[in-house]
Amino acid sequence: MERVPILKIGEILLVSIQVDMSDQTAVALQEDLAERIVATGCHGVIIDITALDIVDSFVGRMLSTIASISRVLDAETVVVGMRPAVAITLVELGLSLNGIRTALNVERGMELIAIDRADYDHDETGDDPIPEPTASP
């Protein structure tokens, strides 16, 4: 069985699917990615499907599952590079890819994750300000 490589680029895990995946390969990717998120502590996952000439219901479900697993492990997933014909077919098939964020290419996907993370860090400090030291009586 082929395995899809997972690359770490800075704080992001990049998965570029270059093969026509069998169902087993897709399931293995799900598991490998969960392990890598925990091992690296990365907060962003980009799945590049530029090379995929179809996305059927099995692969669609895998993408949704990966996004859910990543979220539970404190990482955002962005699917990038979907071909126009694939998008048309997916919608007609009835797959809505619920909960999946998309971007047109890897660069925009990285921007999306960076913006997300900046907001998140900002919220953390904004909602929970460090109290000013008070003078003790």
Next chain:
Amino acid sequence: MTSGADLGRPQAQTVGSDEDVVRVRQLVRTVAVAVRLSLVDQTKVVTAASELARNTLVYGGGGTVEVIAVDNGRRAGIQIVFADSGPGIADLDLALTDGYTTGGGLGLGLSGARRLVDEFDIQTAPGQGTRITITKWSR
């Protein structure tokens, strides 16, 4: 008319593993390109074939897929037959409903595949296996 003689003959692929589902996709893609379907129509018919070949494997316990180039005098097209001798489908209307599944999937395989092609014929009965024929015509 290049390779017309080859195209007119059905090409068969047995489906016994999920690697075979990948092979079915590749075979369907090759014939869809040869009969000059548009890129969107190629994508639709390959996706439909992927769903139905997976059904043949998962629900039918394996079977065969036959792919043939067809011509109705006005348009060229691709016809694909998925046959298994599995348990068959008892309630066809229910099986063709979006979201209905007995296998833990999304329940879009059969209903979605039907939407992606021009013609969809299904012959099935409990204990008699399932035979699905789909056709996609060039525009």
